[in-house]
Amino acid sequence: MVLPPKFRRLAVLRELIVTAHVGIVARAPQDVKASNAGNSCVSAQRVGLLALLGLGVNHNAIIWTLALLSIGGIPTPDTPLTFISLDRVAGGLSGGQVAVFNSLRRRATAQGLPVYLVGGPVRDAVLGVPANDLDFVLIGDAPALAAEVAEELACKVIVHPRFGTAIIDIEDDRVDVVTARKESYPSPGSLPEVSASSLEDDLARRDFSVNAMALPLVGDSPEVIDPHGGLSDIANRTIRTMYSDSFTDDPTRMFRAIRYEQRLGFQISSDTVSDLRRTIVSGYADVVSGDRWRQEFQKIFGESQAFKMLIRAIGLGLLAAVHPALCDSRPLAILAGENGLAASDYLAALAIPLSPADGEQVSRRLNLPADWARVLRDTIVLQDISPLISGPSVKVSAVCSALEGLDDNAIAASARLSQEPQFAARLARYLEVWKQVRPRLTGDDLRTMGVPTGSMVGEILRELLSAKLDGLVGNEEGERALVNQIISRGS
Helix, strand or coil, X not given: CCCCHHHCCHHHHHHHHHHHHHCCCEECCHHHHHHXXXXXXXXXXXXXXXXXXXXXXXXXXXXXXXXXXXXCCCCCCCCCCCECCHHHHHHCCCHHXXXXXXXXXXXXXXXXXXXXXXXXXXXXXXXXXXXXXXXXXECXXXXXXXXXXXXXXXXXXXXXXXXXXXXXXXXXXXXXXXXXXEEECCCCCCCCEEEECCHHHHXXXXXXXXXXXXXXXXXXXXXXXXXCCHHHHXXXXXXXXXXXXXXXXXXXXXXXXXXXXXXXXXXXXXXXXXXXXXXXXXXXXXXXXXXXXXXXXXXXXXXXXXXXXXXXXXXXCHHHHHCCCCCCXXXXXXXXXXXXXXXXXXXXXXXXXXXXXXXXXXXXXXXXXXXXHHHHHHHXXXXXXXXXXXXXXXXXXXXXXXXXXXXXXXXXXXXXXXCCHHHHHHHHHHHHCHHHCCCCCCHHHHHHCCCCCCHHHHHHHHHHHHXXXXXXXXXXXXXXXXXHHHHHCCC
């Protein structure tokens, strides 16, 4: 394996590996810092990306991945590859993807079928990293081809006739096969009108130049088809739209630009940033449905650098274009370096600065599902009741009473995000211990002791629970004594 010159020194690699192994953040040597433009630390959190890349069992891949992560993104060759080994592409795929890839490759070779690998997988092949998804374009009837492949491989196919697209569903993998097409947008933010066309038109309709490349499936190492300068933009680490009104036609591409920028360690070009800001100022974000915006949030929440993407989106004014209250990135910054983050953590970070009214409006604007809406709402509630929880003389039973009925994910996320140690500790303790506490006595026990059936049973059980939480009773004997006291006082 040949590393770029900046990583050839063994000392650099050794420090990166040791840093990851012990799970600390260490400062890289000076030559790495100079190339890294201020992002010179490697943490164990970044090593977690190895699992996502599927490289965790290969020592060379570990060294290479640690090296590329230390510079804040995927390293790009000075001169990007223009001929790509199809065997190397296949080697980075999962089982179901490989089966479809090889089937289409055989058909392209034997039948002269004009089918191409396109978009992100070609970009990833140029960068030398495994593809997450596969997208193929056929000059012809893609649904019919997908059906033939599905029959051959004994798997399912889902067809969308309106767009001339099909999805091959095989071994938990989903592979897109689409008819080459051109698109037109009747109005800003609308779904496109499509018609069958050429490969050139299909590449021209795509979002960014780095995704507007194609790779034929004929030969061992075919040449990348790059009519829009994608290879040059990869070499320059640049995200660039295909035309100036790209964001106007589809404002969700603004989120995509940020996702690719942060995931790849690239930079959105200045012209593209200007187009993005113009689209926001023109109000085109308003015409996009809440469902489509929510789907973009969901995609970001699944990224390893989600907090960076959201901070960048706030900095560019994109989140405020979705709803004006989404303009504070400070809680998101707290998530830097955290592991095991879920959608609820990002939702809570966005919710912390919101008022209850703003939270309700954001939920409606994004048409949030019930579980996400609860996280948003209850995170805001938790900010309001924090004094009731974090005070020095607050009883455990009072904490539990205040938290009862609130969403567990909102509580866990608020504990992670809180800058108040007492508040965070009590939230965590509630989830780990206090919420599971129950009296030893049951309702049947109380009735046996003479408590009449009715509301008093529930009231006494709640009093028993409070006493147990506050350390006033510690065993069944103590609980029975308390019950007898309650009965004797007629309460």
